[in-house]
Amino acid sequence: MQQPPRILVIGTGDTKSDELSYLAGKVEAAGGRPVMLDVSVLGDPPYRPAHDKHAVARAAGSSIDAIAASGDENSAMALMAKGAAALAARLQREGEIDAVVALGGTMGTDLALDVAAALPLGVPKIIVSTIAFSHLIPPDRVTADLMMILWAGGLYGLNETCRAVLSQAAGAAVGAARSVARPRQERPVVAISSLGKSCLRYMVELRPELERRGYEAVIFHTTGMGGRALESLAAQRGFVAVMDFSLQEVANHLNGSVVSSGADRLENAGRAGIPQIVAPGAIDMVDFPTWQAVPAGFDGRPYHAHNRLLASVTSGAEGRCRIAHAIAAKLADAAGPVAFILPAGGIQEWDQAGEPLHEPEALDTFLAEMRGAIRPPIELVEIEGHINSPEFVATALAIFDRWVADGIVPPGRPEAVS
Structure with missing residues (x-):
């Protein structure tokens, strides 16, 4: 300067x-x-x-x-x-x-x-x-x-x-x-939401694949403010596509958690007409400060302390049904194309067998409710695997590549990759 x-x-x-x-x-x-x-x-x-x-x-x-x-x-x-x-x-x-x-x-x-x-x-x-x-x-x-x-x-x-x-x-x-290094936007930007790398880790494979295709992948950590940043930039049409795979902030807001990114989480990309590939990552968890008591109504629920700041409890089957309908309602209002990936094998690392948040019956209830709540023109894509599986990454990339081929997402710029 x-x-x-x-x-x-x-x-x-x-x-x-x-x-x-x-x-x-x-x-x-x-x-x-x-x-x-x-x-x-x-x-x-x-x-x-x-x-x-x-x-x-x-x-x-x-x-x-x-x-x-x-x-x-x-x-x-x-x-x-x-x-x-x-x-x-x-x-x-x-x-x-x-x-x-x-x-x-x-x-x-x-x-x-x-x-x-x-x-x-x-x-x-x-x-x-x-x-x-x-x-x-x-x-x-x-x-x-x-x-x-x-x-x-x-x-x-x-x-x-x-x-x-x-x-x-x-x-x-x-x-x-x-x-300050102001964004130069040499490559089209794709937003990806995730929750750390221990809970959700698909971005480890997605980021290099998107970069190889000539896109810049921007990862948002969905612990309240990360989701807020995603929504803020989506409202400014800062992305050519959004891979919104970590939605526990929606569950947090519905359950009154302070770990919230606001009532309009999962709405601004759709409002702006940005193509969205969505998955219900970590919607079974309700976050709260570890240094506070477990929220009222969640006593006795499966519990996981991530660190001294952040802990989670799971919502029951009834709560997950409410979350499924909230997600579907937000996506139904989108002005742009939406594909929804439903991983039947699980939606976060700690919901698997032997992990502290494993509740297969509640997961099955959510999956059934989600199948019924998603309606055309939203594309529902169900996979057998877990959200952290290679199958999930391959499915997300297949949808993305199809959208690029169909002109829904603008082509990347591999020549701009440094």
Whole structure:
């Protein structure tokens, strides 16, 4: 990067001018150029921002007076969020900014999440927040490459604790803008969902096969945020095809687990018309933090602790029937082609004989329910093998290759493989 990175600094300058000024100074000290965007509603900052509250209001199709009179602080900040997101997206498209750093409590974080969602992958997005990592932030508000830092000591005014956090955020924004390798998309991208490599491991064979065909395989770890990243990028039409083979986040959401990627898991690729090959990997498991008690209603169910953070219990036959219908309903709404692979031999490593989550009767109930729930035009492909078997990989590749031959999936670029 030849010129200093231009960092869009977002916050309410009427209430947090000291903090924002300090943050801007640290951006400058790190070699960046701060571009101030003020999202105040009632007051004005003591400095002159590059983009003031009136510009934000105009970008929302309104005026600051109308926003202030909109009803309450929630509606006012929602309108400012709309304007800030639109303005930041335009500045990025026009090459005026290289990264964004925003700060706030719940109000500022709510607004900053909308701004981050409006920017593409590869534009550094840092939110300094008093609620970073909190369950107050729903999974579907988190973008694929969002960075957050907890704003310790950030409630009211500057202090040494606050300065330590803000200085790190400034350095992170400038450093990220200098070093980011933005996606070049030299090869068509295929998304694959999986759960680690001990539970689901088909990607070990799939990735080199797809690369040999001239595609880039991007693997998403479906422990909540991984599925969210997949959904976020699918909504932006970032893939030519999706191999969504790990769906336990759907089961998690239906069962109220915090290990969730949101209500729209398994929906965005279909909504965007992206071809999908789908399988029900790990839908029998409901995840929860190992350091918490087993969720209510799952006492006595087969249990597996993956590590000190993540554990799983299985849902019973009735719960798996509900999951089968939820999967089928989501796929039925897809605007693009869908093939569903049903592995009769099992759907995750620990459901096999001798493993802690082995429940053959419940698996058989799920398989029967899934057969009945899938309807044309969805293509149902049943195999005898396990989801971790060579048969599963061969079946997935056969469908993919057929779709390429039929023009459903664009051809790969083997010459671009490095």
